[in-house]
Amino acid sequence: MVRRREVTAIVMLILGTIVLGGCGGDGEQAQIPTDVRSALDTTLDYLRENYSGEAPSSGLEWTGEESTEEGVVGAETYRFTAEGWEVVITAPVVEPSQAVYYVEVTSTQTGFEWSGEVDAEGNVTEGTDG
Numbered sequence: 001m002v003r004r005r006e007v008t009a010i011v012m013l014i015l016g017t018i019v020l021g022g023c024g025g026d027g028e029q030a031q032i033p034t035d036v037r038s039a040l041d042t043t044l045d046y047l048r049e050n051y052s053g054e055a056p057s058s059g060l061e062w063t064g065e066e067s068t069e070e071g072v073v074g075a076e077t078y079r080f081t082a083e084g085w086e087v088v089i090t091a092p093v094v095e096p097s098q099a100v101y102y103v104e105v106t107s108t109q110t111g112f113e114w115s116g117e118v119d120a121e122g123n124v125t126e127g128t129d130g
Contacts, residue, residue, distance in 0.1 A: 090103075
């Protein structure tokens, strides 16, 4: 009887590990903070308004991931890609209402490059060094 309980416990432990291990695997998109996603949207809107012929089109589906290098303290980096475009956003680790996001946008297809900052109120400043 004891042996049966041990086997059942081991089987339950293995099943639990398999089920929990399957959650959040590599195939899932990283959870992007809302404020970072807002900085992306603000940047894209700004580019479409000010660089209409060169900006990413509005129908693109962006995928994002955290890409902070190991050992970096005080900021997190997020990388978004869509059909030959890349947007890298560096977000300081502060209250979202105090944040200023450094943004770099590049197109591997056209060579378009842009950099600037987006503050918490959605104001965009071009050409900053982040």
